[in-house]
Amino acid sequence: MQADCANCFGLCCVALSFARSADFAVSKPAGQPCSNLQQDFRCGIHTQLRDEGYPGCTVFDCFGAGQKVSQVTFGGTDWRQAPRTARSMFEVFPVMRQLHELLWYATEALDLAPARPVHEELRTALAHLDGLTRADAESIVQLDVNALRGEVNTLLLRASELVRARVPGRRKNHRGADLIGAKLSGADLRGASLRGALLVAADLGGADLRDADLIGADLRDADLRGADLRGADLTGALFLTQAQLNAARGDAATVLPPALSRPAHW
CATH class of the missing domain: 2.160.20.80 (E3 ubiquitin-protein ligase SopA)
Incomplete structure (x- = not known):
């Protein structure tokens, strides 16, 4: 659940849109590669992003969704090698990113000892989410992520309350x-x-x-x-x-x- 850019096809630099602002030096529509994306899918200004006017890139985290889409959903075939997959890949990525964010939160909640009363439900939710991330592209795009977030958030809130109840005062x-x-x-x-x-x-x-x-x-x-x-x-x-x-x-x-x-x- 941590970004592994070496095994990703630069999806955050292509699939997502951004507007010229304090966060980004230029505007870019979804589906168009950023001008700083190199042929090896690395960022050409990665170490100078803030200086070059792209601080928004430094605060983005895919929670490992990039490599999951690249290596699992699409089996390691990138959108340059197979242009016909590009649209589908770019649609899957933002959905996968939300699923991986939920995986991150659920995993953290399982590490919280005071939240043990909800651990069983969290493990069930975690297994379900993990299974969804391994589905085919069409199934992933059709997911009702808002409903999933609501279900998981109920468990996260209970975990939070159990932990914070131990704080005095x-x-x-x-x-x-x-x-x-x-x-x-x-x-x-x-x-x-x-x-x-x-x-x-x-x-x-x-x-x-x-x-x-x-x-x-x-x-x-x-x-x-x-x-x-x-x-x-x-x-x-x-x-x-x-x-x-x-x-x-x-x-x-x-x-x-x-x-x-x-x-x-x-």
């Missing part, structure tokens, strides 16, 4: 809250629900985010500053992804969960 509920630009420096957010919260440009410097649920929280910023996580403690943060960290600002004092890496631009 009153736990804050900011689920879906508009916290754009909020001044939360040093705030006690341990065990808080920040599910889907808008934390764009929020100041979370030095905040206690231990065991906080951050699934779907928006840590981006229109002027590329990102939410401020400098000195924040994210030990045990629930459902935090590498893409969210890449979109934010942090420093050497930011404490991260062991499964995630400190972004190079921090």
